[in-house]
Amino acid sequence: MGFLAGKRALVIGVASNRSIAWGIAAAMHREGAQLAFTFQNEKLKTRVEKLAGDCGSNLCLPCDLEHDADIAQLFDKLATTWDGLDILVHSAAFAPREELSGDFVEVTTREGSRIAHDVSSYSLTALGRAARRMMRGRNGAILSLSYMGSVRAMPNYNVMGLAKASLEANIRYMAYTLGPDGIRVNGISAGPIRTLAAAGIADFRKMLDHVEQNAPLRKNVTIEEVGNAAAFLCSDLASGITGEITYVDAGFSIVGMSGYSQHHDP
Ligand code: NAD
Numbered sequence: 312m313g314f315l316a317g318k319r320a321l322v323i324g325v326a327s328n329r330s331i332a333w334g335i336a337a338a339m340h341r342e343g344a345q346l347a348f349t350f351q352n353e354k355l356k357t358r359v360e361k362l363a364g365d366c367g368s369n370l371c372l373p374c375d376l377e378h379d380a381d382i383a384q385l386f387d388k389l390a391t392t393w394d395g396l397d398i399l400v401h402s403a404a405f406a407p408r409e410e411l412s413g414d415f416v417e418v419t420t421r422e423g424s425r426i427a428h429d430v431s432s433y434s435l436t437a438l439g440r441a442a443r444r445m446m447r448g449r450n451g452a453i454l455s456l457s458y459m460g461s462v463r464a465m466p467n468y469n470v471m472g473l474a475k476a477s478l479e480a481n482i483r484y485m486a487y488t489l490g491p492d493g494i495r496v497n498g499i500s501a502g503p504i505r506t507l508a509a510a511g512i513a514d515f516r517k518m519l520d521h522v523e524q525n526a527p528l529r530k531n532v533t534i535e536e537v538g539n540a541a542a543f544l545c546s547d548l549a550s551g552i553t554g555e556i557t558y559v560d561a562g563f564s565i566v567g568m569s570g571y572s573q574h575h576d577p
């Protein structure tokens with residue numbers, strides 16, 4: 312029996328079979344969890360429904376995280392099918408494309424900042440509030456996805472770095488507040504992965520190559536590796552862990568002198 316047998320998980324952020332959320336859903340399904348999904352808009356509906364079917368789920372509900380009414384309706388609908396919720400996965404982020412290239416100080420706008428922080432950080436608080444009643448008192452777990460741009464200045468990631476810093480603080484405040492309800496809140500900071508969110512990002516190939524050459528494990532991570540860590544963090548195996556950001560990045564973030572090559576006999 313899998314280590315998530317009997318658990319019910321809601322997964323937000325599947326857009327394709329390359330989505331990190333899809334790697335998480337597949338790992339959770341393998342470990343015995345029952346799944347429900349959301350889709351951002353009608354364009355994604357059929358794709359998400361097909362992927363849901365692949366892991367035995369026919370629960371697919373609409374939710375645009377920019378709208379309070381969508382979040383309220385999501386949990387109203389979910390409560391008509393499920394009497395409780397054990398796991399909530401938040402794997403969504405957005406900033407207007409113009410914010411994600413060029414000189415940070417020059418390209419960052421008030422409206423772009425608002426949108427990035429709203430969708431990528433505030434939405435986690437809104438979801439936590441809406442999910443709280445269904446998750447209370449059953450060793451629930453909430454998980455979100457971050458990136459190292461929250462703690463280091465990086466080219467082009469720009470205002471998304473600020474939004475991820477906010478998200479990581481949000482994870483700690485939510486862990487602090489929801490802990491007494493038996494709900495853990497954690498984050499995974501993943502290395503770069505080619506998903507739709509990475510499509511069209513300038514020099515993404517270059518970043519993948521740089522990680523492959525400099526990370527201690529000399530590789531990039533996959534959605535399967537992120538999925539396995541996510542399944543663990545949301546399971547009772549992680550019952551002592553809350554408010555943490557776990558790096559799943561082949562070790563890239565711990566290196567203090569990238570590019571230095573060490574002589575090494577076999
Ligand atoms: P993806 O494009 O597959 O997923 C992003 C998801 O966000 C999509 O499903 C999209 O529908 C959803 N989304 C965006 N705006 C939304 C809104 N207003 N309402 C509802 N949903 C919305 O890309 P991904 O790489 O799997 O991204 C998932 C998460 O992982 C994001 O938080 C991203 O910041 C994070 N992350 C990605 C990488 C990477 O290199 N791909 C690395 C570290 C962290």
Ligand code: 0WE
Pocket residue numbers: 404405406407408411457458466467468469471503504507508509510512
């Ligand atoms: O968090 C992300 C990407 C999130 C993202 C992606 C897009 C592309 C499409 C947010 N908003 C948008 N808006 C769009 O219009 N990652 C960690 C992947 C990523 O994005 C980068 C990166 C990396 C890594 C952008 C610049 C530099 C590095």
